Amino acid sequence: MLVLVLDTATPAITAAVADLGDGGIELRAQRVTVDGRAHGELLAPSIDAVLTEAGVKPFDLSAIVVGVGPGPFTGLRAGLVTAATMSSALGIPAYGVCTLDALGAATVGTVLVATDARRREIYWAVYRDGLPGTPPKVAKPAEVAIAIASEGVLRAVGEGAEKYAELLGVSAEAPSFPPPIEFARLAADRVRAKAPSEPLTPLYLRRPDAVEPATRKPALAAGER
Incomplete structure (x- = not known):
């Protein structure tokens, strides 16, 4: 079973193709690019690169595994939106893994x-x-x-x-960033059981850096003060 692994919860923009075969889990291709300000720009090319290197077409995939954080709002959102979009377009399940768990598992x-x-x-x-x-x-x-x-x-x-x-x-x-294979390992049982796709709920732990300004009170007409 072929799985696409994604994580953008850290400055490491991660994409990988893992093969969950009977003999264990093997990475067919991986790309990890460290750039804390270019998650949205670099994730799609990274996905294309690992699929090409692994000789895999999108419709060959059985599932998508994605890191759900914790992580800064903008970077984390790039991976989750991409995973949810691909899951829907390909008709395959998506599973979330805590990014800290992927680091800790190693x-x-x-x-x-x-x-x-x-x-x-x-x-x-x-x-x-x-x-x-x-x-x-x-x-x-x-x-x-x-x-x-x-x-x-x-x-x-x-x-x-x-x-x-x-x-x-x-x-x-080491490691500084979560190893891609650990995401696949932590989701392997769900993938092999063909569990239903999961809501990809981001683990922010705090409010985003950019928030909408509070609504201003309407100005009072003369004589209403």
Whole structure:
């Protein structure tokens, strides 16, 4: 079963084709481009590139797996909209995977997973032997350092961990961004069971940077003050 993997919840614009065969999961092609300001421009060419490299036509795909965040609003939305559109156009299911889970799944032991949330904050969670130990949250690195002090966390992965390792009091390790194959692994059971397509609900954890201005009160006519 061939699956298209997408993730735009971090500066890494990720597209990959994974083969969920009887012998395991194999990546047929992958492209990871780090550019925090060009998700919308680079995702479609990345999809075309991995499909071409894998020798796969869109209608050969059995499902789409996409990272649902947490991540900044604009970048995350690019991947989710693309996945939902392709799912509808091709008539195949789409499944969401927490982006932190994909990073955490590649770890062993007790590890902090942290991605950059901008505004001098990080998206974070603690993982134990690849499984979530805490729910995903957003906070300043100094606050996270306090929160994990009793968790026995000495190691961390993710771009956020690299950026704020000193404040967090941890040793930052690879990977910096979620490995594409981990998205496929985390969704494999749903794909093989041909589970119904899921609502791709973004995990923002906070309001977007750009919001509509509050409605202004109407001006009062003379004599109404």
